[in-house]
Structures are given as structure tokens and as C-alpha cells.
Amino acid sequence: MLLFIINRLIQAAGAVVVMSMLVFIGLYLIGDPTAMLVSPEANDLERAAVRQAFGLDQPIWMQYLTFVGNAARGDFGRSFLTGQPAMQLILERMPATIEMVVVAIGFAVLVGVPLGMLAGLRPKAASSKAVMTVSILGFSLPTFWIGLMLIMFFSVYLGLLPSSGRGSTVSVGGLSLSVLTPDGWRHLILPALTLGLAKAALIIRVTRAATREVLPMDYIKFARAKGVRPRRVVGVHLLRNILIPIVTVTGLEFGQAVAFAVVTETVFAWPGMGKLLIDSIIILDRPVVVAYLVLMVFFLIMLNLVVDILYMAIDPTAREKVRD
Amino acid sequence: MIGTNSARAQAAENLLSIKGLKTHFATRAGVVKAVDGVDIELAKGEILGLVGESGSGKSITGFSILGLIDPPGRVVSGSMTYNGKDLTALNEEGWRQLRGGDIAMIFQDPSMTLNPVLRIDAQMIEAMQAHANVNRAQAYARAREVLVMVGIPSPDERLRSYPHELSGGMRQRIAIAIALMNKPGLIIADEPTTALDVSIQGQIIHEMKKLCRQVGTALIWVTHDLAVVAGLADRIAVMYAGRIVELGTTEEIIENPRHPYTKGLIDSVPSRSTRGSRLHQIPGMTPSLLNLPQGCAFRERCAYAVAACGDEPLNTIEPDGRAYRCWNPLGGPRP
Amino acid sequence: MSTASPQAPTVAVETPFQRLRSQFLENRLATFGLILLALIIVPSVLAPWVAPQNPFDIGKLDIFESQLPPGSVSESLGITYWLGTDGQGRDVLSAILYGMRTSLIVAFVSVTGSLLIGATIGLTAAYFGGKVDALLMRIVDLQLSFPAILLALILLSVLGQGIDKVIIALIVVQWAYFARTARGTALVERNREYVQAARCLALSPQRIIFRHMLPNCMPPLIVIATIDLAHAIAAEATLSYLGIGVPVTQPSLGMLIANGFEFMLSGQYWISFFPGIALALIIVAINLVGDHLRDILNPRSAQ
Numbered sequence A: 001m002l003l004f005i006i007n008r009l010i011q012a013a014g015a016v017v018v019m020s021m022l023v024f025i026g027l028y029l030i031g032d033p034t035a036m037l038v039s040p041e042a043n044d045l046e047r048a049a050v051r052q053a054f055g056l057d058q059p060i061w062m063q064y065l066t067f068v069g070n071a072a073r074g075d076f077g078r079s080f081l082t083g084q085p086a087m088q089l090i091l092e093r094m095p096a097t098i099e100m101v102v103v104a105i106g107f108a109v110l111v112g113v114p115l116g117m118l119a120g121l122r123p124k125a126a127s128s129k130a131v132m133t134v135s136i137l138g139f140s141l142p143t144f145w146i147g148l149m150l151i152m153f154f155s156v157y158l159g160l161l162p163s164s165g166r167g168s169t170v171s172v173g174g175l176s177l178s179v180l181t182p183d184g185w186r187h188l189i190l191p192a193l194t195l196g197l198a199k200a201a202l203i204i205r206v207t208r209a210a211t212r213e214v215l216p217m218d219y220i221k222f223a224r225a226k227g228v229r230p231r232r233v234v235g236v237h238l239l240r241n242i243l244i245p246i247v248t249v250t251g252l253e254f255g256q257a258v259a260f261a262v263v264t265e266t267v268f269a270w271p272g273m274g275k276l277l278i279d280s281i282i283i284l285d286r287p288v289v290v291a292y293l294v295l296m297v298f299f300l301i302m303l304n305l306v307v308d309i310l311y312m313a314i315d316p317t318a319r320e321k322v323r324d
Numbered sequence B: 001m002i003g004t005n006s007a008r009a010q011a012a013e014n015l016l017s018i019k020g021l022k023t024h025f026a027t028r029a030g031v032v033k034a035v036d037g038v039d040i041e042l043a044k045g046e047i048l049g050l051v052g053e054s055g056s057g058k059s060i061t062g063f064s065i066l067g068l069i070d071p072p073g074r075v076v077s078g079s080m081t082y083n084g085k086d087l088t089a090l091n092e093e094g095w096r097q098l099r100g101g102d103i104a105m106i107f108q109d110p111s112m113t114l115n116p117v118l119r120i121d122a123q124m125i126e127a128m129q130a131h132a133n134v135n136r137a138q139a140y141a142r143a144r145e146v147l148v149m150v151g152i153p154s155p156d157e158r159l160r161s162y163p164h165e166l167s168g169g170m171r172q173r174i175a176i177a178i179a180l181m182n183k184p185g186l187i188i189a190d191e192p193t194t195a196l197d198v199s200i201q202g203q204i205i206h207e208m209k210k211l212c213r214q215v216g217t218a219l220i221w222v223t224h225d226l227a228v229v230a231g232l233a234d235r236i237a238v239m240y241a242g243r244i245v246e247l248g249t250t251e252e253i254i255e256n257p258r259h260p261y262t263k264g265l266i267d268s269v270p271s272r273s274t275r276g277s278r279l280h281q282i283p284g285m286t287p288s289l290l291n292l293p294q295g296c297a298f299r300e301r302c303a304y305a306v307a308a309c310g311d312e313p314l315n316t317i318e319p320d321g322r323a324y325r326c327w328n329p330l331g332g333p334r335p
Numbered sequence C: 001m002s003t004a005s006p007q008a009p010t011v012a013v014e015t016p017f018q019r020l021r022s023q024f025l026e027n028r029l030a031t032f033g034l035i036l037l038a039l040i041i042v043p044s045v046l047a048p049w050v051a052p053q054n055p056f057d058i059g060k061l062d063i064f065e066s067q068l069p070p071g072s073v074s075e076s077l078g079i080t081y082w083l084g085t086d087g088q089g090r091d092v093l094s095a096i097l098y099g100m101r102t103s104l105i106v107a108f109v110s111v112t113g114s115l116l117i118g119a120t121i122g123l124t125a126a127y128f129g130g131k132v133d134a135l136l137m138r139i140v141d142l143q144l145s146f147p148a149i150l151l152a153l154i155l156l157s158v159l160g161q162g163i164d165k166v167i168i169a170l171i172v173v174q175w176a177y178f179a180r181t182a183r184g185t186a187l188v189e190r191n192r193e194y195v196q197a198a199r200c201l202a203l204s205p206q207r208i209i210f211r212h213m214l215p216n217c218m219p220p221l222i223v224i225a226t227i228d229l230a231h232a233i234a235a236e237a238t239l240s241y242l243g244i245g246v247p248v249t250q251p252s253l254g255m256l257i258a259n260g261f262e263f264m265l266s267g268q269y270w271i272s273f274f275p276g277i278a279l280a281l282i283i284v285a286i287n288l289v290g291d292h293l294r295d296i297l298n299p300r301s302a303q
Helices: A002-029 A033-037 A044-053 A060-072 A086-121 A126-140 A143-157 A182-214 A218-225 A230-268 A273-282 A286-314 A316-323 B007-012 B058-065 B092-098 B120-129 B136-149 B155-159 B168-180 B198-215 B226-230 B250-255 B260-267 C016-026 C028-045 C092-128 C130-145 C148-159 C163-190 C193-200 C205-241 C253-265 C270-297
Strands: A170-172 A175-177 B016-027 B030-042 B047-051 B073-082 B103-106 B186-190 B218-223 B235-240 B243-249 B315-317 B323-325
Touching (some): A002 A286, A086 A175, A086 A286, A143 A182, A143 A230, A230 A273, A230 A286, A230 C148, B016 B058, B030 B218, B030 B243, B103 B168, B120 B155, B168 B198, B198 B218, C205 C270
Antiparallel strands (some): B016 B030
């Protein structure tokens, strides 16, 4: 087990190196960073001075090493807009995003797994067909569209819930959280619902497919032949098996949801790191974009590792394979 | 075990009595009559071999007895009584109490019957707790006891294992142990040795017979292999295309088959006397159960077919309980 | 269960296309989707000729008739604003037709591009196998594990705005799905007799891949392409909503929705709402058609 984690960490490190190269090539070589750093009226001499000052006259591999060296120390430069270190800016915004995503994924699992099991257990029932049809919509309608419709209904038409901002927060150990105040919840519900609906639709589909796959298995029929109560057949024999794909997908979707928070945060003016990314992209605040990307890559790779470990915890046959 | 007195008197004390069982599957192509009029009488502690090719309906018969037929399949008619209890009148909870309590089942492929993500102890304990009001420790003790009964060494270690950590033979022994947990009156074993190595097959058959005799459990052993049940069963029922075509004591069936299909099955079993010669094979294939033609379903493959075979063969029942469905039985019709 | 589909016996009077058509029309919901799709696509493609107004011709707009509710009649232009007007006095219906046109163009071109690139890479990987396969599929996995929206955002922030840039970004995020599907199908096809025969004839790999294997791999790819059209429309709308998609001079549905957002909060719902409904309708219609197409063309689910 420990060997497996070490092995995966080495792979993860490799992935970080590859991704850092891609990010570097993508952002530093395509398009001329000098254009970002000097005023358009600058003459060639001034440009050359800037290039030298920022090391842009060095060979590419030197530039890359400098970038990596700085990145390793958490130094991604300062925001063009505020002058603050880019990474610090993002880390400040991160709790808001994670908070929203956790609530959204929690909602998606609580709604998606039971509905998916229902649809899988009774595929011909009208209710199951309705669930599947709605899930297609949740799956294919764009997130921002769902957000707008929710705002239109709950904020504009009913006037029940606020359409933007985070509401009052409580600081816990340096993290400010909305989930601890009623006002924070009122602000959190719509963005989290928006993000969660699409994920719920996906989890419904995964759960249903897994249920349909496990249900005809001999061990389900054997459990019934033992006289095990239907509730236990579904709640233990079926659930423990379908949990394997559900946990895997949910874990990976957590990463997707953090990325997709970009959209939700824009719609609801939620002050998370996704909103920061969009703002930075629009005003071409490149250090912030780079810092966000590197952080995200690191986050996704770590998430993959966590999902793998979870997967082994719930699938005994996977543990065996690792031992071999 | 085999009643030589009148069948009626025997039926009264029978453990299981099935009459005219029909289990059909409504598919898009039409109705598949998997089981089409099966009668089985089973005495307490009796071992019956239910033999037939794949698709003959033998497994479906087994599942029908436990009410485990899933849509599109359905038991369309027939009566089933177990210990005087009318099974066709059972509700879902009644069926649940029957399954694993009164009647247990062992499946074909031991690599598929145990839940891969649950430990053996959980799978054994739940089998007991589904039927008896016992705590975990009591159920665990019983699980340990039956594992020893089926010949599993170091049962405590096995109870802590996951199915994939055990060999196929070990898993099937555990499935047998689970079947024995609640001391059922009847065990239905659906080809339980087919997926195992030949050496383990013999052991399991031997132990199974010993255990059933010891505990007094009746057994229906479903198989496609006549040789397997020859040394195990008291009586043999041969199934073909959803019907029992011949029934008799094991000795009579093996020594003196009346139905040409039974003879075909016997001839296709390799034995010492047939060594060196070509093995016999029944020509043709199992007919599709979708649109069975009128008359004897075997007549297309039968070397003894006569004109009368175009009509439905009657079930000839001899005074000693021997029965067969054939217009032209081997050895000629008895007076 | 074998993944190889047995050749269905063809009824003499029916061509495969006719059979597909009759099978398709059996499902009422899918037929409804197809009709809905036609009702959206035809007027959108013909927008310059059928729209009440050219919403991008400043000379044809009346700025004093901005933010009119649906059903208002224009006093200066003599037309009825069935779906109201936006902040610049643009007829919302006309803007939707033109916007849908842009959305459809982006979606069709990007999906076709992704299909071609993805199928080529997937078939190549399957045909050659070994290291080529491992490398290409590693790239596909890497690409698929990275959130598509971020990739598109970053690309557009580097490339800048423009319909062509959006198309490029969408191709980059979508090709991998096609590559994976094409490879999966082609792995089965590769072992079929006709490919072996073609190899024995010493035909060039290009010829075997494109002339022999590709046509047989098309059904699943067409299904994916159909459903992917909806994804592409949604993705383009999202990018444009975020303000980094198509330029303001050629607004797509996403941008129309974004433009109407502030008005929505003050109760003038129609500026965002109707483009939103149009967007939802096209996505739903494509999904209805695509879902049923998958049921028909996938031999596993047909049983």
C-alpha cells in the first residue's frame, strides 16, 4: 500500500513536470510576453532592456528552469493589477470555491445516487424514465443557463434568494466560510445548486448504469436465494458494488467542478478563484492565470491520487492487484 | 427411499410436490416455454438428479421452486407444495422466509456467487440472521461450525477472507456451507461442480452426499452430466425441451433406459467398456423452445422415431413409479 | 456477449437508409426532436432572408425603441417585436435567429473538425497498436483528465477572440473523445477478415485506414458527433457568456444571454430569457435525436 502511494507520487511528479512544460510553452512562448510588460510606444532599445531584465533573452531551457525554480518557491510573479503575489491572491480566494464545490457535490451525491438506483432497479417505471429524461437535460444544458434560470425564478420572480455575493461569513481557523451562517447559506444555495444539478445528472447516469450492470450478477441472485431481506440486498450487496464506480466518478468530478466553478462564480458573482481567473484572463493579468493553472494541475493530480486510494479502500480485488 | 407402494400414499408424506409446472418467458420474438409441464415428487432426504442439456429447462425448474424467476419470465401455471405449504400462494415475505430457510440453493459458478466486496463472515452471518433471531456471535459460531462440516481447514482465517482470496473449490464449499447454515429440508444444487477441476468435483460430490445423508436434507442436483449423478442420486429425472421425459431410480435409468434420449445421454458418457471406440453423440441440436412443433420434441434427432411421434407422447407411468414419455420406448411397451 | 455485430439480414425491398429511417420514426419523442431541430435550423440558416430585421445594421435599429416588452409594435419601423427588444432597440427574435446561426456554424465546423482529427488519430492508434497506440492514448487520457472548460479558456486567452479561434479551441477540447471512440471501434474492426484481406493485398496503411476501416467505424462516431453538437453549442455559449468567445460584432446565443443579464435583474426578463429558451430547445432537440440514434445504431442496446 505504501509502495503503491510512493509509486503514484512519483508518477504524479512526472505529470506535474509535463504539465508545467505545457503551461510554460502555452503561456510564455505563444505570444510575446514582452508585449505585456512594456508600453506599446516603447522603442527597440527599451524592449531589449526589458527582455534582458526578465531573462527573456536567455535560451528557452534556461527560461524554463528559471520559471520552474521560481514556481518551486511558490513565486509566480505579482499580479499586474494589484501588485500582490499571484499565488497568494488565488489562495485567498480558494476557500470560497472549495466551499461551494463541496456543497454542490454533496447535493449531487445525495440526490444522484438514490435516483440513479431507482432508475436502475425499475428501468421500465414512468418515474425512472422521467428521471432519465431530466438527467439528460441536466447533463447537456450549459451550467450558466441553469444558473440564470434559477436566478430568474428564485431571485427575480419569487424574490426569495440573493443572486450574487457570498453573504456573511464566519472565520474558522483563518478560513472564512459561508456555510456557518444562515445568510451565507441563502447566498450559497443557488450557486451550489447550479453546479450540483449537472453533477447530479452525471451521478444519476453512472449509478443507473452500475446498478443495471450489477443487478443481473449471480451474487445478487444468490443473496436473494439466501433469503436476505430486499432492503439488505439493495443497501449492502448492490450498493457496496456500485459504490466503486460512483466514488471514482464523484472524485474525478470534484476536480471538474472546481474548474467549472469558473462559470458558476461568474453568474453569481461568487468571490472564488474561478471568478478571479476570468477577471484575470479578461484584463490579461498573466501571472495570476499561470499561478491558477499550476495550482489546478497540482490539485487535479493530487485528487487523482486520493481517488485511487479510495478506490482501493472500497474494492478488495484492487488491493490484491496492487500487492502483486 | 423409493416408494414401491402406491404413488398416492407416497405423495402425502412427500417433502416437495410439483404438478404441471409451467414457466414461460415472454420475449420480443415470442413466448419461450422453458419449463412446460413438469411434475416432481420428492421424499424427505431423497436425492434427485435432474439431468438435461443446456436449455432443457432444468435450471429454470430449480429457480421456479424458489420463486426466483425474474421478468420477462413467469410461472404461468402448476402447483408446488413444500411440507404441505402451498408455494404458489406465498407473498414476497413468505418467499423470502422459504429461501435459504426451508430450501437453499447452490449456484453453478463459485467465482460469481459470492459478493466480491463483502467478507465471507458477513455473507454467512447475514444468511443466518435473515431467518433466525440470533446475534452476530451466535451466527458466527454457526458459520464456523458449518465450515468445519464441509471440510474447510482454519475456518476463522477463511471467515476473514474476501472471495477473491480463495480458490474455486474453496468458494464452492463456502457456498455449500451457506446453504447448510439454516438446516434446510431441501437443497437445490444447480450444476455446482461444472466450473471446478475434475479432482475437486469428485470430492465435493462425495461430501455433499455424505452431508445430506447425515443431516437428512433432500437434494435436487441439476446437471447436464449423467455420470455425475449416477453415483449420487437415488432417482434420476431426465429433462428435454421443458419436460421430464423419463423418470426412475438411478439403477433403472442407467441399466435400462426406456427413452431414446436417455440412452443417447448414457452412450455419450465415456466409460471403461467404451474405451478405444468412438464416443457416441446425439445427432442434431436442442430445439428452439420458441415454437416447438407438435408432438415429441426429440423426434427430429431420434433414431427410433415412428409416425406416432408426430402426436404428443403420453406419460406412461409404471406401477413402480417408473415413467417415460415415448411412443416407441426401448425394450418395447410393457404389458 | 460479443462486441461484433452480426450482419443483420437485409429485407430485399429496404435499403439500410430506409430501414434506419423507419426505425427512427418509430420513436415519437425522437421524431418530435427531429421536427423541432428542423424548425430551429431552417429559419436560422435563412436568417438574413427571414428575420424581421438585420440586428447588426445600426441604420435599421431604433435606439428609442429599446427594452420594449414582447408583442410591442414598432412605430418607426412598422414591425412587431414579437419577443421584445434589447438594450439597443434590437428585435430579440431577429437577434436570436442570427445568434443561432453563429452558434450552429461554430458547432458544425468544430464537430466536423474534431471528428476528422479524432478519427484519424484513433484509427491510426488502433491500426498500428504497440507504442504508437500507447503514446497517442496517453495523450488522449491526459487531455480528457484536464477540465475542458479550462483548456478552452486558456487557449482563447492566448489566441484572442474570434469565431475561428473559438472553433480551434473547441476542436482542441473535443478531438480526444472521437479519438477514443474511433480507437475502440477500430480495435474490433482491425481483426475482421476484410482488414486482414486488405493487409494481405499489401495495401498502404492510409488506404486500409481510410477506405476500409473508417466507413465501418462511422456509426458510433456519427452518434457521438450528433450528441457532441449539443455539447459544442453549450460550450460556445458558455465561452461567449464569459466574454471570451465570439466577438461582439457577431453575437451568438451565449452573448445575447449575457447582454440581457443585467436587464433581467430589473425585471426585463425577455432579453435573456428568449435566447436562453432557444438555446435550451436546440440542445434538447439534438439530444432527443442523438439518444435515439444511439439506440438504433448500437447493436448492444438494440437487443
